[in-house]
Amino acid sequence: MRVRSRVRVRQTLGTAKTVTFLQLIFYIFATVLVGASLMVITVRNPVRAALFLVLAFFSAACLWLTLEAEFLAITLVLVYVGAVMVLFLFVIMMLDVNIAQMRAGFARYLPLGLIVAVVMAGELTLVMLSGEFGLQQAPRPAGHAADYSNTRALGEVIYTDYVFAFELAALILLVAIIAAISLTLRRRPQTRNQSPKDQVRVRKQDRLRVVRMPTSPQDKP
Amino acid sequence: MTWLLAFWMELPLIVQLGVKIVAIIGPLMVAVAYYTLAERKVIGYMHVRIGPNRVGPRGLLQPIADAVKLMFKEMIVPTNADRYLFVIAPILALAPALGAWAVVPFTDTLVLADVNASLLYVLALTSMGVYGVVVAGWASNSKYAFLGAMRSAAQIVAYEIAMGFALVGVLMAAGSLNLREIVLAQSGGMHQWFFIPLFPLFLVYLISGVAETNRSPFDVAEGESEIVAGFHVEYSGMGFAVFFLAEYANMLLISALTVLMFLGGWHAPAQIPPFVWIPGLFWFFGKLAVIAFLFLWFRATFPRYRYDQIMRLGWKVFIPVTLVWITVIGVAKFFTPFGHWFG
Numbered sequence: 001m002r003v004r005s006r007v008r009v010r011q012t013l014g015t016a017k018t019v020t021f022l023q024l025i026f027y028i029f030a031t032v033l034v035g036a037s038l039m040v041i042t043v044r045n046p047v048r049a050a051l052f053l054v055l056a057f058f059s060a061a062c063l064w065l066t067l068e069a070e071f072l073a074i075t076l077v078l079v080y081v082g083a084v085m086v087l088f089l090f091v092i093m094m095l096d097v098n099i100a101q102m103r104a105g106f107a108r109y110l111p112l113g114l115i116v117a118v119v120m121a122g123e124l125t126l127v128m129l130s131g132e133f134g135l136q137q138a139p140r141p142a143g144h145a146a147d148y149s150n151t152r153a154l155g156e157v158i159y160t161d162y163v164f165a166f167e168l169a170a171l172i173l174l175v176a177i178i179a180a181i182s183l184t185l186r187r188r189p190q191t192r193n194q195s196p197k198d199q200v201r202v203r204k205q206d207r208l209r210v211v212r213m214p215t216s217p218q219d220k221p
Numbered sequence: 222m223t224w225l226l227a228f229w230m231e232l233p234l235i236v237q238l239g240v241k242i243v244a245i246i247g248p249l250m251v252a253v254a255y256y257t258l259a260e261r262k263v264i265g266y267m268h269v270r271i272g273p274n275r276v277g278p279r280g281l282l283q284p285i286a287d288a289v290k291l292m293f294k295e296m297i298v299p300t301n302a303d304r305y306l307f308v309i310a311p312i313l314a315l316a317p318a319l320g321a322w323a324v325v326p327f328t329d330t331l332v333l334a335d336v337n338a339s340l341l342y343v344l345a346l347t348s349m350g351v352y353g354v355v356v357a358g359w360a361s362n363s364k365y366a367f368l369g370a371m372r373s374a375a376q377i378v379a380y381e382i383a384m385g386f387a388l389v390g391v392l393m394a395a396g397s398l399n400l401r402e403i404v405l406a407q408s409g410g411m412h413q414w415f416f417i418p419l420f421p422l423f424l425v426y427l428i429s430g431v432a433e434t435n436r437s438p439f440d441v442a443e444g445e446s447e448i449v450a451g452f453h454v455e456y457s458g459m460g461f462a463v464f465f466l467a468e469y470a471n472m473l474l475i476s477a478l479t480v481l482m483f484l485g486g487w488h489a490p491a492q493i494p495p496f497v498w499i500p501g502l503f504w505f506f507g508k509l510a511v512i513a514f515l516f517l518w519f520r521a522t523f524p525r526y527r528y529d530q531i532m533r534l535g536w537k538v539f540i541p542v543t544l545v546w547i548t549v550i551g552v553a554k555f556f557t558p559f560g561h562w563f564g
Contacts, residue, residue: 047359051306054352074341082348083378086355090374093359093367149337151398196533 026066033059046092054085068144071151241333245322253469254284260517267521294458299362302455306360311456311463314353318470321346325477326401328487328501339400340388343478347384347433350471351377354435354442354452357464361455369451372528373435373442379535380432386543387426390419391482393550404486411490416483418553421546423483425539427515430475432531434468436516438523439531446525476512477505484508 036056064073265272273280324339326332358370395406416423432439443451487501
């Protein structure tokens with residue numbers, strides 16, 4: 001599989017006029033990605049919007065695969081699709097969203113939304129047209145040999161050149177984890193919590209009392 | 222024979238891949254069908270019953286009768302259900318369970334896609350199985366289905382972390398994310414298999430696998446005695462059948478992965494004559510069958526866990542165990558004379 005795709009990468013480099021298989025795949029996933037992203041912001045139902053976001057992540061991961069970044073692509077699916085979006089859905093499904101109420105605010109927020117959208121579009125256009133993007137500034141990297149491992153390359157760079165940035169990111173995440181956990185440690189005196197320690201330690205004779213009772217008049221204990 | 226090989230080489234790649242995919246999925250589907258029969262038989266004997274024995278000799282045609290029955294049943298969509306999602310949900314459950322088989326190496330050479338990051342690929346795909354359950358529960362517009370979906374989402378997220386950390390231990394020991402290389406790192410006999418140095422991770426992975434596939438004793442998502450049938454309570458006919466297929470395909474997948482990562486894959490237990498005469502494929506499927514049997518045995522043996530106990534086990538027992546053992550592997554590998562044993 002990988003070898004073959006690499007051959008095709010070379011073909012695209014050679015300014016082929018016909019659409020190669022890789023280009024076809026790119027356009028399919030790019031179309032799905034753009035379509036899904038549009039649906040995320042236009043569809044009414046929040047659960048469907050979240051599911052379209054999942055589709056968008058997945059298409060993006062497939063696009064990364066065509067760039068030979070298999071580690072990043074699979075990690076995107078694993079982290080965002082497999083974990084983050086599941087929690088998202090979990091919360092969204094619990095919400096009782098009133099669609100009529102949401103539409104009522106639409107006209108009021110429209111001007112502000114438009115201004116933000118125009119500013120963002122303008123900024124993006126400025127960056128894109130600045131001449132810093134394009135094949136002249138960043139030529140397309142050549143395809144790698146079949147035994148090239150993107151995972152290994154990434155690992156080597158992360159733990160050598162960017163080790164401090166990496167450790168810093170890890171530290172920030174650790175702080176976030178500890179902060180999130182400490183929020184759950186709040187104890188209110190009126191709520192009664194279970195004590196698993198006591199539950200595990202309990203024995204039959206603590207809870208169970210066997211009583212002998214007569215079930216019929218002639219059955220005397 | 223040679224002309225056949227020549228003809229095979231002449232076929233376009235896409236046809237070759239298609240044939241290979243069918244060669245994996247076809248037997249897998251048959252295996253899934255007969256796994257359900259095996260479950261009913263095994264649990265029957267464990268309950269001192271006979272199990273299905275009416276259709277065909279000794280009940281051997283029972284799965285086919287079941288499949289035919291389910292195919293011809295009407296598929297009912299509840300009135301207030303979200304139609305599209307209701308239909309898509311079973312597909313979302315089955316597709317990852319089948320897709321993950323693409324990277325499973327049956328022997329050293331028999332593998333559809335020999336991907337470098339196959340371990341991650343498998344983890345990513347198994348983590349997608351939860352969408353089928355969650356979407357089914359939500360789209361059904363039913364209380365019981367919704368409760369099942371919520372339980373399942375929380376449970377799978379919890380156990381996936383423990384599972385992922387167990388895999389980190391395996392990749393530390395093997396030094397590779399490629400499933401084929403992970404198995405090759407265990408060659409040389411039973412004492413080289415990873416279940417010995419990684420024993421705690423082996424247990425965590427196996428138990429998390431049971432939880433991840435929503436099997437008893439962690440089947441609170443289904444919980445037939447509490448919430449009827451959980452997430453698939455509104456499904457009938459093929460929709461229900463596809464959920465069923467997904468569950469059993471997932472169980473076989475977890476068994477296969479356990480064999481690959483901890484029990485030496487296609488390797489024989491010892492490199493001496495009576496064992497090496499038997500081909501590797503046999504060893505792989507033999508070990509797979511043993512782990513698959515464990516799933517059935519668990520179901521017949523253990524009562525269902527209480528929900529809060531499931532959560533406590535996942536977050537407060539398994540994750541710390543895996544974290545500690547990853548440290549142990551790291552220290553043992555680089556600072557003790559047992560380094561070679563830990564991979």
